[in-house]
Amino acid sequence: METKQLKINNAEFEHILILIQEAKYRVYAKANTELVLLYFNVGKIVSEKVNVGNWGENTVQELADFIASKQPGLSGFNRRGLYRMKQFYETYSSPQIVSSVMTQLQLTENEANNFVSSAMTQINWTLHLVLLSKVKKIEELFFYIEKVISEKLTVKQLERTINTGTYERTLLGNQIVPLPVAQLSQNIFKDPYIFEFLNLLDGHSEKDFEMAIILNLQKFILEVGKGFTYMGNQFRLQVGNKDYYTDLLFYHRDLQCLVLFELKIQEFEPEFLGKLNFYLEALDRNVKRHNENLSIGILLCKGKDTEVVEYAMARNTSPAIIAEYETKLIDKKLLADKLHQLAEILNKDIEL
Numbered sequence: 001m002e003t004k005q006l007k008i009n010n011a012e013f014e015h016i017l018i019l020i021q022e023a024k025y026r027v028y029a030k031a032n033t034e035l036v037l038l039y040f041n042v043g044k045i046v047s048e049k050v051n052v053g054n055w056g057e058n059t060v061q062e063l064a065d066f067i068a069s070k071q072p073g074l075s076g077f078n079r080r081g082l083y084r085m086k087q088f089y090e091t092y093s094s095p096q097i098v099s100s101v102m103t104q105l106q107l108t109e110n111e112a113n114n115f116v117s118s119a120m121t122q123i124n125w126t127l128h129l130v131l132l133s134k135v136k137k138i139e140e141l142f143f144y145i146e147k148v149i150s151e152k153l154t155v156k157q158l159e160r161t162i163n164t165g166t167y168e169r170t171l172l173g174n175q176i177v178p179l180p181v182a183q184l185s186q187n188i189f190k191d192p193y194i195f196e197f198l199n200l201l202d203g204h205s206e207k208d209f210e211m212a213i214i215l216n217l218q219k220f221i222l223e224v225g226k227g228f229t230y231m232g233n234q235f236r237l238q239v240g241n242k243d244y245y246t247d248l249l250f251y252h253r254d255l256q257c258l259v260l261f262e263l264k265i266q267e268f269e270p271e272f273l274g275k276l277n278f279y280l281e282a283l284d285r286n287v288k289r290h291n292e293n294l295s296i297g298i299l300l301c302k303g304k305d306t307e308v309v310e311y312a313m314a315r316n317t318s319p320a321i322i323a324e325y326e327t328k329l330i331d332k333k334l335l336a337d338k339l340h341q342l343a344e345i346l347n348k349d350i351e352l
Contacts, residue, residue, distance in 0.1 A: 033121040036128070039076075040120070043089030046082055076125075087132055091141070092120050100138045122149050130158050140167045151226045164194040164223070192324035193223060193300065200327045209263050210247055224261075227254040237282040246279050257293040258283050261300060268304035268322055270312040277318045294318075300325045 049055035067077045101112040135141045169190035197219045198212040213220045221228050228250045235249040248261040276297040283295040296319045
């Protein structure tokens with residue numbers, strides 16, 4: 001009887017604990033909103049005064065000194081901090097940012113302003129400082145804002161996401177995904193993938209590659225993107241009287257399908273695609289549920305010849321993606337140049 005009463009009490013206690021935690025989160029969210037809006041409003045004043053010539057650098061320093069004398073325990077309002085607030089205001093109030101949101105999301109001007117304000121206040125100031133220092137383009141800014149909000153990125157995770165050129169790699173990856181996957185895969189797949197955290201040695205085997213991913217599964221999922229749920233490695237598929245074993249199998253919640261990663265430590269060869277298609281067919285016949293979409297296969301190769309890939313994919317009907325992987329960080333400028341080259345090619349095709 002006492003045990004039963006104890007269980008009832010614990011359940012009630014847990015409910016109260018949840019209420020406390022939810023209230024603490026609301027207080028934190030409200031405090032963050034107020035803090036971000038404060039920095040925005042201070043930035044507005046500094047921006048307007050500086051831009052019309054009423055204030056110079058000395059005046060901004062005098063303001064910082066004045067605040068420090070009146071509020072000695074207050075941090076963040078030094079000269080550099082005030083200029084950061086100015087930059088913050090100018091970034092989020094620019095006509096370009098509202099116009100970009102209106103175009104991308106097909107919103108009215110009022111709706112776009114509300115969207116920008118809402119997105120701005122969902123991110124803490126430290127994350128904003130990372131974005132302001134590392135991101136220059138408006139489209140790229142909102143790409144990372146969406147990632148921070150949807151994936152709840154920490155400061156370190158955001159820095160790595162930007163440093164590995166996730167924005168550029170995602171755009172490049174989405175250009176090569178064949179239909180019908182492309183219709184389902186907005187901002188999901190990348191090319192190339194960056195796995196510097198695996199610490200793979202030169203001359204590593206496919207087994208080394210696979211085991212390193214399993215040991216760093218959380219970081220791997222952060223790199224490949226949100227929505228992936230790990231289902232296992234060496235997943236057994238029985239076809240006829242034989243057993244076959246895949247490398248890494250995931251389920252994607254947004255795409256509502258199985259996603260198979262096959263690992264290759266050499267450059268792409270056309271025969272890799274045949275084996276991948278065989279696995280996808282087995283997954284769709286024997287593992288996929290009736291309410292789920294067709295399985296997607298991703299071949300992670302050490303390199304690829306674009307023309308060979310084009311030929312191999314020309315008559316391929318399965319949702320398959322061939323992507324490169326790198327074990328070291330790539331210079332973001334190289335990715336940006338590659339994206340620029342791709343844009344030029346697409347523009348020429350449109351003109352023709």
